[in-house]
Amino acid sequence: xxxxxxxxxxxxxxxxxxxxxxxxxxxxxxxxxxxxxxxxxxxxxxxxxxxxxxxxxxxxxxxxxxxxxxxxxxxxxxxxxxxxxxxxxxxxxxxxxxxxxxxxxxxxxxxxxxxxxxxxxxxxxxxxxxxxxxxxxxxxxxxxxxxxxxxxxxxxxxxxxxxxxxxxxxxxxxxxxxxxxxxxxxxxxxxxxxxxxxx
Amino acid sequence: xxxxxxxxxxxxxxxxxxxxxxxxxxxxxxxxxxxxxxxxxxxxxxxxxxxxxxxxxxxxxxxxxxxxxxxxxxxxxxxxxxxxxxxxxxxxxxxxxxxxxxxxxxxxxxxxxxxxxxxxxxxxxxxxxxxxxxxxxxxxxxxxxxxxxxxxxxxxxxxxxxxxxxxxxxxxxxxxxxxxxxxxxxxxxxxxxxxxxxxxxxxxxxxxxxxxxxxxxxxxxxxxxxxxxxxxxxxxxxxxxxxxxxxxxxxxxxxxxxxxxx
Numbered sequence: 001x002x003x004x005x006x007x008x009x010x011x012x013x014x015x016x017x018x019x020x021x022x023x024x025x026x027x028x029x030x031x032x033x034x035x036x037x038x039x040x041x042x043x044x045x046x047x048x049x050x051x052x053x054x055x056x057x058x059x060x061x062x063x064x065x066x067x068x069x070x071x072x073x074x075x076x077x078x079x080x081x082x083x084x085x086x087x088x089x090x091x092x093x094x095x096x097x098x099x100x101x102x103x104x105x106x107x108x109x110x111x112x113x114x115x116x117x118x119x120x121x122x123x124x125x126x127x128x129x130x131x132x133x134x135x136x137x138x139x140x141x142x143x144x145x146x147x148x149x150x151x152x153x154x155x156x157x158x159x160x161x162x163x164x165x166x167x168x169x170x171x172x173x174x175x176x177x178x179x180x181x182x183x184x185x186x187x188x189x190x191x192x193x194x195x196x197x198x199x
Numbered sequence: 200x201x202x203x204x205x206x207x208x209x210x211x212x213x214x215x216x217x218x219x220x221x222x223x224x225x226x227x228x229x230x231x232x233x234x235x236x237x238x239x240x241x242x243x244x245x246x247x248x249x250x251x252x253x254x255x256x257x258x259x260x261x262x263x264x265x266x267x268x269x270x271x272x273x274x275x276x277x278x279x280x281x282x283x284x285x286x287x288x289x290x291x292x293x294x295x296x297x298x299x300x301x302x303x304x305x306x307x308x309x310x311x312x313x314x315x316x317x318x319x320x321x322x323x324x325x326x327x328x329x330x331x332x333x334x335x336x337x338x339x340x341x342x343x344x345x346x347x348x349x350x351x352x353x354x355x356x357x358x359x360x361x362x363x364x365x366x367x368x369x370x371x372x373x374x375x376x377x378x379x380x381x382x383x384x385x386x387x388x389x390x391x392x393x394x395x396x397x398x399x400x401x402x403x404x405x406x407x408x409x410x411x412x413x414x415x416x417x418x419x420x421x422x423x424x425x426x427x428x429x430x431x432x433x434x435x436x437x438x439x440x441x442x443x444x445x446x447x448x449x450x451x452x453x454x455x456x457x458x459x460x461x
Contacts, residue, residue, distance in 0.1 A: 020231045047346050112302065114309040115267070117225050117452035119459065152299040176257045187263035187289045 056158040060131065062107040062124045064089045072105050079103045081138040085132065085157065087111050087145060095143060103141070105122065106131070111149040112156060120156065132164055139167040146191070204276040217287055220244060222273045223332055224265055225312040229255060237265055237286065238316055240332060241273065245323040246316065249275055249284035261289055268295040268308055268336060271348050298340050303457075310440075310453040311335055311352055317447050318356060331355050338419045346432040347362075347423055348415075353439035354415045364388030366408050380405050382438050385445055389438075403438055407431030 004012065008030055015026035034192055055186070058070035065071070072078060072092070081118035082103030084095055092105050108123045131137060140161055141170055158168040174192025184192070222241040230236045235254035239247050264271055270293040270329075275284045289385040298304050312431065315332055319325065327402045354449030357363040368375055370388030383400040389408075390400070410429050414422045438456055 003341050019229075022231075094436070112305070114306045114453040115313055117455070119456050147263075148268070148296065148299055148305075151296070152302060152305045155300050156302050180256045183260060185262040185264050187266070187269075187291065187294045187296050191263075 061105045080136045085140045086143045111153040113149045143171045216276045224269045225316045242329045246319045249286045251286040264289045264291045306456045314452045351419045411435050
């Protein structure tokens with residue numbers, strides 16, 4: 001005998017497919033939805049479908065957007081000379097939160113990961129090189145994650161972009177703000193020393 | 200998962216709750232918002248999977264310790280009725296992070312990690328394979344060379360697993376091979392010209408294979424220091440990789456990228 005009624009079991013199965021949602025979380029969300037009103041459930045399903053139907057990739061930077069090109073690519077107040085390359089659309093939000101970056105973005109939708117079969121062909125690189133052809137871009141900031149995959153992607157990109165005469169920089173890696181040197185491992189400490197700056 | 204290795208089954212239902220071991224990080228997976236599942240090859244307990252709580256957080260106490268291919272000292276414990284072990288703490292012994300500077304070297308190193316993860320059964324200690332991986336990664340890092348370390352790794356992985364065929368005879372009919380052997384996809388060894396499947400096979404000079412076999416009897420460092428690699432290295436590497444895939448009955452994703460010649 002099944003533990004749950006068939007429609008509820010199906011809902012739990014669908015929720016379990018979402019990232020970070022296990023069996024117990026899926027059950028909790030499913031029971032919450034079951035207890036909520038029909039209007040709440042309709043609003044949620046409409047929001048999911050609306051996002052699915054209306055959100056697309058920006059043809060220039062590959063960010064998720066409702067209008068193409070996206071607001072970052074069309075904002076005249078943003079510099080066209082600097083492009084920040086990130087792995088995912090939510091990394092754009094992280095950089096934006098600093099309120100210090102006034103250039104444009106390019107989203108790769110991944111990083112080089114041989115173990116997952118992700119090579120350069122799987123990354124959205126083609127339109128990045130089309131953007132570099134115009135001659136307006138003076139600097140590429142590679143803001144991929146500070147891990148093995150992100151570092152490999154950064155070095156791969158720099159080897160392709162530097163010969164075009166464009167400055168390639170990498171976001172600093174090292175000791176997080178608020179932590180202590182005592183707990184830093186050798187790789188983190190080495191990267192912090194490599195990325196030191198004059199004060 | 201293969202069980203031909205001469206290794207001992209390890210029960211990690213420890214009397215003491217916390218155990219210390221050396222390990223190589225084979226790969227990591229995200230778990231929820233903050234944790235990671237880490238696939239490890241440990242010296243004392245074989246291949247294990249363990250949860251590192253909070254490892255995705257920027258101020259994680261693990262820092263760069265759990266990056267793939269790190270050689271670490273590890274403290275782990277097991278909870279009752281849980282499949283996965285828990286990492287209590289980890290210290291970096293040696294980092295291979297700098298291998299990311301060359302994409303082909305990165306693929307080679309990750310091929311080693313993938314083959315080991317697929318080839319080795321869980322929780323069966325095999326110190327010789329652990330030492331093999333460490334030696335191969337160090338050789339790739341030091342020399343920047345891919346072919347000889349990977350040939351050495353493939354040769355010894357097959358040999359320690361008991362899957363290395365006799366290179367002198369045809370795997371189909373048992374006749375002695377002449378100057379040339381042929382490998383067909385899915386075969387467990389080389390075929391003679393009479394048994395080969397022409398459309399699906401590639402040729403291999405038996406003298407190249409014999410030369411490689413002789414070189415693999417010594418240490419990898421000595422082989423690399425012996426000078427220029429002999430001819431036919433690419434074909435020998437491809438052949439040994441294909442034998443590993445045949446034993447695994449599955450393709451290795453990193454092998455396609457290696458062949459892609461990035």
